[in-house]
Amino acid sequence: MDDQTKKTRAGRAKRKAHDLKADLIAVVVAVNEGEPCVLTIGQANALPSGPFEFDHRSLQSGLREWVEQQTGQPLGYIEQLYTFADRDRIGAEYQQRVISISYLALTREEYAGVSAKRCWESWYDYFPFEDHRSGTPPMLLEVLRPRLMEWAEGAPEVETRRERRRRAEVAFGFDDRAWNEELVLHRYELLYEAGLVEEAVGGRRSGDLVPVQGRSMIADHRRIMATGIARLRSKIKYRPVVFELMPPVFTLLQLQRTVEALAGRLVNKPNFRRLIEQQELVEETGETTAETGGRPAKLYRFRHAVLDETVMAGTKLPLTRS
Amino acid sequence: MDDQTKKTRAGRAKRKAHDLKADLIAVVVAVNEGEPCVLTIGQANALPSGPFEFDHRSLQSGLREWVEQQTGQPLGYIEQLYTFADRDRIGAEYQQRVISISYLALTREEYAGVSAKRCWESWYDYFPFEDHRSGTPPMLLEVLRPRLMEWAEGAPEVETRRERRRRAEVAFGFDDRAWNEELVLHRYELLYEAGLVEEAVGGRRSGDLVPVQGRSMIADHRRIMATGIARLRSKIKYRPVVFELMPPVFTLLQLQRTVEALAGRLVNKPNFRRLIEQQELVEETGETTAETGGRPAKLYRFRHAVLDETVMAGTKLPLTRS
DNA sequence: TCAAAAGTGTTATCCTTACACCCATGT
DNA sequence: ACATGGGTGTAAGGATAACACTTTTGA
Numbered sequence: 001m002d003d004q005t006k007k008t009r010a011g012r013a014k015r016k017a018h019d020l021k022a023d024l025i026a027v028v029v030a031v032n033e034g035e036p037c038v039l040t041i042g043q044a045n046a047l048p049s050g051p052f053e054f055d056h057r058s059l060q061s062g063l064r065e066w067v068e069q070q071t072g073q074p075l076g077y078i079e080q081l082y083t084f085a086d087r088d089r090i091g092a093e094y095q096q097r098v099i100s101i102s103y104l105a106l107t108r109e110e111y112a113g114v115s116a117k118r119c120w121e122s123w124y125d126y127f128p129f130e131d132h133r134s135g136t137p138p139m140l141l142e143v144l145r146p147r148l149m150e151w152a153e154g155a156p157e158v159e160t161r162r163e164r165r166r167r168a169e170v171a172f173g174f175d176d177r178a179w180n181e182e183l184v185l186h187r188y189e190l191l192y193e194a195g196l197v198e199e200a201v202g203g204r205r206s207g208d209l210v211p212v213q214g215r216s217m218i219a220d221h222r223r224i225m226a227t228g229i230a231r232l233r234s235k236i237k238y239r240p241v242v243f244e245l246m247p248p249v250f251t252l253l254q255l256q257r258t259v260e261a262l263a264g265r266l267v268n269k270p271n272f273r274r275l276i277e278q279q280e281l282v283e284e285t286g287e288t289t290a291e292t293g294g295r296p297a298k299l300y301r302f303r304h305a306v307l308d309e310t311v312m313a314g315t316k317l318p319l320t321r322s
Numbered sequence: 323m324d325d326q327t328k329k330t331r332a333g334r335a336k337r338k339a340h341d342l343k344a345d346l347i348a349v350v351v352a353v354n355e356g357e358p359c360v361l362t363i364g365q366a367n368a369l370p371s372g373p374f375e376f377d378h379r380s381l382q383s384g385l386r387e388w389v390e391q392q393t394g395q396p397l398g399y400i401e402q403l404y405t406f407a408d409r410d411r412i413g414a415e416y417q418q419r420v421i422s423i424s425y426l427a428l429t430r431e432e433y434a435g436v437s438a439k440r441c442w443e444s445w446y447d448y449f450p451f452e453d454h455r456s457g458t459p460p461m462l463l464e465v466l467r468p469r470l471m472e473w474a475e476g477a478p479e480v481e482t483r484r485e486r487r488r489r490a491e492v493a494f495g496f497d498d499r500a501w502n503e504e505l506v507l508h509r510y511e512l513l514y515e516a517g518l519v520e521e522a523v524g525g526r527r528s529g530d531l532v533p534v535q536g537r538s539m540i541a542d543h544r545r546i547m548a549t550g551i552a553r554l555r556s557k558i559k560y561r562p563v564v565f566e567l568m569p570p571v572f573t574l575l576q577l578q579r580t581v582e583a584l585a586g587r588l589v590n591k592p593n594f595r596r597l598i599e600q601q602e603l604v605e606e607t608g609e610t611t612a613e614t615g616g617r618p619a620k621l622y623r624f625r626h627a628v629l630d631e632t633v634m635a636g637t638k639l640p641l642t643r644s
Numbered sequence: 645t646c647a648a649a650a651g652t653g654t655t656a657t658c659c660t661t662a663c664a665c666c667c668a669t670g671t
Numbered sequence: 672a673c674a675t676g677g678g679t680g681t682a683a684g685g686a687t688a689a690c691a692c693t694t695t696t697g698a
Contacts, residue, residue, distance in 0.1 A: 294676030295668035616649030617695035
């Protein structure tokens with residue numbers, strides 16, 4: 001360690017340990033009647049969150065406590081998303097360091113303990129351009145594309161303009177590129193950078209923008225939500241996490257509708273059924289339901305055994321068999 | 323917020339904010355002469371780490387500073403691994419809460435600023451059973467298997483014994499199951515649970531165990547390293563991160579050897595070349611080298627353009643085209 | 645001449661995707 | 672009868688894995 005380092009460390013030593021705080025933030029997801037929903041608290045357009053405290057046993061259990069206290073919703077599956085640090089202005093010029101640790105949680109809506117302030121909101125209220133289940137949303141080409149191109153052309157350098165255009169094309173699938181539903185975070189960040197979301201312009205409502213880009217949230221909660229959606233959309237493809245969102249028994253079409261709700265696009269029915277059955281993710285209960293209209297459907301339940309069995313991992317390297 | 327909540331928060335308020343500390347920990351990887359190496363500090367068997375301080379601009383920049391101060395190694399690519407909290411005993415009974423934020427970093431060994439305390443160690447020194455480049459390591463079947471089975475049979479319940487056996491089979495590829503190189507963390511945790519790593523038995527060396535299970539590290543640094551290796555082994559399959567570990571120009575075989583070093587297993591040469599070239603990840607420099615023995619090899623460089631172009635994401639759902 | 649590494653070509657197999665079609669029930 | 676959803680079969684296309692084979696250098 002050189003001299004400069006020593007000096008710096010000594011200088012910091014007094015204040016560094018005492019200005020730190022950690023916040024736990026949850027993206028709690030459920031699928032209610034075919035709509036993917038996120039748990040928000042009250043009128044605030046905020047995700048459930050709270051500080052990590054001394055007598056929380058772990059980060060996860062701290063998160064569970066806060067969510068349950070704020071919304072009455074017990075959590076099942078939990079997975080860490082991302083940790084970041086920000087300077088948080090509290091007083092006039094006093095700054096505190098806050099570490100935000102965000103989580104994705106999957107549950108089913110529980111009507112039992114209906115708490116006052118909790119609220120399930122479709123995540124497409126916040127990201128209207130993410131729902132491609134009925135085809136490409138018109139506003140994507142009619143509103144977002146021109147505004148993004150306008151932003152791209154606003155750059156001084158030729159090279160920057162080209163780059164911005166291509167980033168927009170890739171993220172939103174313009175110009176015959178395929179729509180990639182996993183790029184939720186990319187898209188939000190692009191809109192933020194282009195000043196097309198309310199959070200980016202700091203509360204100043206810029207007229208017509210607000211409705212089309214979806215509801216905004218406090219601080220960076222919408223960004224965290226985008227991270228959660230992206231993670232979930234990618235994860236359902238290689239881990240059987242959908243079942244955390246399903247009731248104990250369900251039909252294959254209900255399962256399919258749930259996947260479609262999350263992915264924001266339709267899947268092919270016959271192929272979907274084969275995929276599920278060949279992986280032996282479910283087993284028949286032996287019963288059927290006629291509640292769905294049309295021919296009665298077989299009921300299935302998730303085979304919990306697969307959680308131990310299949311630690312499947314798709315390889316993409318040309319490995320030798322040996 | 324109900325009464326109970328209010329009371330609880332008030333009771334905690336005094337002490338909670340002042341007992342918190344955040345540590346940044348880095349798994350810094352380079353491949354030196356065909357061996358995957360991790361940067362450790364000095365004689366300590368520890369990963370570079372340091373506390374997050376008030377005037378670090380961000381978590382990442384704090385990490386960069388610490389690694390550079392401790393080892394003289396500048397970092398390129400950085401990616402977050404995981405955040406967890408632990409109770410840290412400092413004095414006799416005074417406990418402090420520590421949040422550990424771990425990162426994976428990829429670099430090339432820089433001979434320039436040779437700092438005193440830095441040390442590149444092959445990660446197979448810490449995980450000897452992870453190197454399958456010359457076939458399955460004998461100790462896997464001769465030592466680990468019997469000890470794991472012994473552990474499995476030591477459970478009181480029949481059901482637990484069956485479960486332990488199957489977990490071991492899956493993780494280590496016993497009984498004709500395929501070896502899955504990505505399960506590094508699973509394997510380490512299994513060994514830990516079975517009491518077969520030094521960290522689990524708390525410093526008490528249990529005779530012959532230490533050499534075969536690899537070198538141990540302080541605290542949970544080896545666990546963090548396992549997390550980093552697992553992440554990297556999985557990531558090289560869908561993102562072009564290997565190039566962070568390569569010199570500016572290289573032959574295709576050198577690239578292959580690097581991938582093999584990371585994956586811990588061999589890949590098929592012709593197929594590997596096709597895979598690389600068809601994805602247009604590299605371009606010829608026009609030069610060749612005869613340094614490798616045998617026919618001179620063409621030199622390639624990474625096409626940085628692909629970083630913008632391909633935000634490729636492998637879908638595994640039977641999506642409809644529409 | 646041989647060893648070692650650089651390269652090319654071909655084939656079998658599996659998985660994904662798309663699409664056509666039939667079945668069972670309620671109105 | 673027909674709408675709605677349940678459920679099965681199959682064929683085209685692409686990606687992967689395995690392997691056989693040729694080329695070019697240095698010792």
